[in-house]
Amino acid sequence: MNKATGAVKGKRVAIVCGVPMDMGNCPVRDVMDNIGGKWNSLMILSLADGPLRFSQLRRLIPDISQRMLTQTLRDLQRDGYLNRTVYPTQPPSVEYSLTDLGRSFLTLLKLFVDWSLENHEAIQKARAEYDEVP
Amino acid sequence: MNKATGAVKGKRVAIVCGVPMDMGNCPVRDVMDNIGGKWNSLMILSLADGPLRFSQLRRLIPDISQRMLTQTLRDLQRDGYLNRTVYPTQPPSVEYSLTDLGRSFLTLLKLFVDWSLENHEAIQKARAEYDEVP
DNA sequence: CAGTATCCACCCAGATACTG
């Protein structure tokens, strides 16, 4: 028993729109982590126009470290958003491409990007107003 | 100059769908942080059906700490997603409600939730397949 | 009731070096 929150261990259930949500195993959070990660959604957007190789992605996203590029690609591959295809050339080349799931998510992501661009100014304004408090 | 990535300090620009994106000041990332935070989107969903007070939100989301509840509400208020109304009763009661911006975002969020529920199984399956590698 | 204020553990992500 958690004294601070009153939550019972192993049964962390929030009520959202009248529907109980198990926060311990939440489908939405699962997906949210894929969009929320620092590079994940940018990666999916980068692959929108077609497959790219590791080094191409590196050049496309200049300020990602090799470590993070690898890890982000792994995570997205693991969750089924993209394919990893190895061509046995010398030296090896590896191509990444969106799966059907990835493309499905991409349409959602684009809505999200559009909304962001439309409302970015309003958010900045709200933020500025909040910050200039007396 | 960043040797590891080749990025020039202060000019971190990724090319997304052919469009240069300044990663230092990205509108999309700005919004992403609001959905990506651990409690942010859950908070907006919780306020979907009408205004709620601090303690009501606490009960609705059992496993959020007081600190995080306060901080999440502040962040969302600052960015213009919700209003904070103080009623000068004794003891004081404070009501939180969605702004127009918040409601606009809510519609997007609902699409996101729907997609998550529809595709959660596919993701779990992909994950399981990836993990059972030889 | 509706918060602040502290302290702290953890993990994410960056830097760097090395490899098949």
Next chain:
DNA sequence: CAGTATCTGGGTGGATACTG
């Protein structure tokens, strides 16, 4: 080319105690 390995700092979020 396409990674892995290791070290490390900073930020996020949790626990706890106190307050107008």
